[in-house]
Amino acid sequence: MVKIKDIELGEFPLLLAPMEDVSDPPFRRLCKLHGADILYSEFISSEGLIRDAIKSRQKLDIFDYERPVGIQIFGGDEEAMALSARIVETVSPDLVDINFGCPVKKVVSKGAGAGVLKDIDLMVRLTEAVVKSTSLPVTVKTRLGWDEAHINIDEVAERLQDVGIAALSIHARTRSQMYKGHSDWSHIARVKNNPRIHIPIFGNGDIDSPEKALEYRNKYGVDGIMIGRAAIGYPWIFKEIKHYFATGELLPPPTIADRVEAVRLHLEGSVEWKGERHGILEMRRHYANYFKGVPNFKEYRKQLVTIDSYEGLQEQLNLIIDSF
Numbered sequence: 001m002v003k004i005k006d007i008e009l010g011e012f013p014l015l016l017a018p019m020e021d022v023s024d025p026p027f028r029r030l031c032k033l034h035g036a037d038i039l040y041s042e043f044i045s046s047e048g049l050i051r052d053a054i055k056s057r058q059k060l061d062i063f064d065y066e067r068p069v070g071i072q073i074f075g076g077d078e079e080a081m082a083l084s085a086r087i088v089e090t091v092s093p094d095l096v097d098i099n100f101g102c103p104v105k106k107v108v109s110k111g112a113g114a115g116v117l118k119d120i121d122l123m124v125r126l127t128e129a130v131v132k133s134t135s136l137p138v139t140v141k142t143r144l145g146w147d148e149a150h151i152n153i154d155e156v157a158e159r160l161q162d163v164g165i166a167a168l169s170i171h172a173r174t175r176s177q178m179y180k181g182h183s184d185w186s187h188i189a190r191v192k193n194n195p196r197i198h199i200p201i202f203g204n205g206d207i208d209s210p211e212k213a214l215e216y217r218n219k220y221g222v223d224g225i226m227i228g229r230a231a232i233g234y235p236w237i238f239k240e241i242k243h244y245f246a247t248g249e250l251l252p253p254p255t256i257a258d259r260v261e262a263v264r265l266h267l268e269g270s271v272e273w274k275g276e277r278h279g280i281l282e283m284r285r286h287y288a289n290y291f292k293g294v295p296n297f298k299e300y301r302k303q304l305v306t307i308d309s310y311e312g313l314q315e316q317l318n319l320i321i322d323s324f
Contacts, residue, residue, distance in 0.1 A: 002200050002223045002224055003200070004038075004068075004095060004137050004139060004166045004167045004200060005095075005137040005166045006137075007038075007068050007094055007095065007137065009037050009038060009068070009224065010037055012217060012223070012224055012225075012245070013037035013038060013202075013223075013224035014035065014036055014037050014213075014224065014225055014226075014227060014238050014241060014242070015036065015037065015038050015039075015040070015169065015202055015224060015225070015226040015227065016028060016031045016036040016038070016039045016040060016226075016227065016228075016231060016238075017040065017141075017169075017204060017226045017227060017228030017231075018040035018041060018042055018043050018070075018072040018097065018099070018141070019042065019228055019229075019232070020042050020043060020102075021042065021282075021285070022042070022232055023039070023040060023041060023042045024041075024042060024059075024270075024273070025061055025062070025063060025066070025269065025273055026265075026266050026268075026269025026270045026272075026273055027235075027266060027269075028041075028066055028069070029063075029065065029066065029265070029269055030235040030262055030265055030266055030269075031231055031235045031238060032065065032066055033235070033265075034235040034236050034237075034238045034239045035238035035239040035241075035242050036227075036231075036235075036238045037068075037224070037238075038068045038069070038070065038094075039066050039068075039069045039070070040069070040070045040071075040072050040097055040141075041059055041060075041062070041069070041070070041071045041072055041093075042059050042072070043072045043073065043074050043099045043102060043113075044059045044060070044071065044072065044073050044074070044084070044088075045073075045074060045075060046073050046074065046075030046077070046080040046081050046083070046084035047075060047077075047080055049073070049083075049084040049087050049088070050080055050083055050084060050087070059071075060087075060088065060091045061091075061273070062091060062092075062093055067094055068094035068095070069093055069094055070093055070094060070095040070096065070097045070139065071088045071091070071093045071095075071096060071097065072096075072097040072098070072099050072141070073085065073088060073096065073097070073098060073099065073130075074098070074099035074100075074102060074107065074112045074113050075110075075112050075126070076110055076111030076112040076115070076116065076122070076126070077126075078125050078126055078129040079129070081098070081126050081129050081130050081133075082129040082130060082132070082133035083133070085129075085130045085133045085134045085136075085138075086133050086134060088134070088136075089134050089135070089136055093136065094136070094137070095136050095137040095138065095139055095166070096130060096134055096136050096137070096138050096139070097138075097139045097140065097141060097169075098126070098127060098130055098138065098139070098140045098141070099112075099113055099141055100113065100114065100116050100117065100123055100140055100141065100142035100143075100156075101113060101114050101141045101142045101143045101171050102114055103143070103175045103177075103178050103179075108175070114142070114143055114146070114175035115175075117142065117143060117145055117146045117150075117152065117156075117175055118146050118150075120152060120155060120156060120159065123142075123156065123159075123160070124159050124160065124163055127140060127160050127163050127164075127165060128163040128164070131163055131164040131165065132164075137166035137167075138164065138165050138166060139165055139166055139167040139168065139169065140160055140165050140167075140168050140169070141168075141169040141170075141171070141204070141226075142156060142168070142169075142170060142171070143170070143171045143172075143173055143174055143175055144170070144171075144172060144173060144174050144184070144187050145174050145175070146174060146175050146176065147174045147175065147176035148174060148176070150174075151174065151187060153170060153187055153188075153191055154187075154190065154191060154194065157170075157191045157194065157197055157201070158194070158196055158197070161196075161197060161198070161199050165199065166199060166200075167199050167200040167201075167202065167223075168191075168199060168200070168201055168202070169201075169202040169203075169204055169226050170187070170188045170191065170201065170202070170203060170204060171183070171204045171205050172184050172185045172187060172188055172203065172204065172205040172206070173205055179229075182206075183205030183206045185203055185205070185216060185219070185220045185222075186220070188201065188203045188220055188222060189219075189220040189221055189222075192220070192221050192222055192223070193221065200223040200224065201222055201223055202222060202223060202224045202225065202226050203216060203220060203222040203224075203225055203226065204225070204226035204227075204228065207225050207227055207230060208229075208230040208237075209230075210237075210240050210241045210243070210244030210245075210250060211244070211250075213225055213241045213244070213245075214241075214244060214245060217245075225241075232286075232289050233286055233288070233289020233290045233291075233292060234254075234289065234290075234292075235262060236251075236253075236254050236258070239251065256294065256320065256321065256324040257321060259290050259291060259294075260317050260320055260321055262290060263283075263286075263287070263290050263317060264314070264317060266283065266286060266290075267279070267280075267283050267310070267313060270282060270283050271310055276309075276310055277308075280307075280308060280309075280310065280313065284304070284305045287301050287304040287305060288301060294324070300316070300319070300320050300323070303316050304316055
């Protein structure tokens with residue numbers, strides 16, 4: 001049984017990665033329905049939370065059906081990170097996660113996200129400040145290092161464990177790789193096999209099929225797998241992996257009816273959470289992913305991204321069911 005402090009996650013948990021503009025409550029609900037064992041929010045700026053920025057505060061919304069669920073924060077200032085962790089605690093998530101892995105320039109340039117990989121002492125201070133400010137379990141998501149010449153995940157894992165983190169998720173790329181090139185899980189395996197490490201180690205990067213999930217579980221010995229991009233528009237990935245682990249057989253791919261049902265649930269949740277106008281607009285980025293690989297779908301997708309009423313979208317989804 002894998003546990004983060006007292007949170008039981010099963011024998012080999014599958015985690016939904018925190019993804020900006022993706023991992024909101026409507027999407028998390030779908031992933032939970034299809035087997036994700038623990039969910040994470042989009043990352044939230046510690047400075048934004050303290051300023052009471054509306055977008056940052058909205059990202060604190062969590063629902064009981066999501067549990068266990070973690071809220072992820074990022075920042076480069078110890079005091080701000082500690083205060084934001086206390087703000088997070090008021091909405092009662094199951095844990096607080098710290099983002100030391102986001103590689104995008106606007107985050108890194110503020111000395112946050114993967115930018116902190118250049119300064120392990122700062123990373124340790126930021127983590128310790130969060131751990132001391134909350135009674136919730138604190139976990140961290142990070143990368144192997146800044147670049148190939150500065151892979152420091154071994155030191156990072158030991159030092160963050162020493163200041164009290166309860167689990168570590170490692171994306172098997174450096175910051176300089178962004179999301180390109182090949183992920184190298186051998187570094188994650190080395191951390192997992194370090195006799196000093198006793199917290200759960202979760203691997204992340206390039207898991208996009210049940211076969212690869214099983215291969216990486218067996219080859220690298222991680223405690224669980226975190227899935228990000230492969231779940232976008234395809235929440236079935238969690239169920240498919242679990243079925244393959246249990247039976248050695250692949251589930252059939254989702255039908256058009258399955259895809260439409262997922263879109264309906266996502267759209268319904270998006271409209272409920274954000275209001276009709278914003279919910280409809282923000283769903284437009286998802287349709288191509290939900291219907292990826294469906295032949296002759298271009299005109300239907302064109303309609304989905306231009307219709308501006310909830311009822312009209314439902315009619316279009318009915319038409320898709322009837323046409324395929």
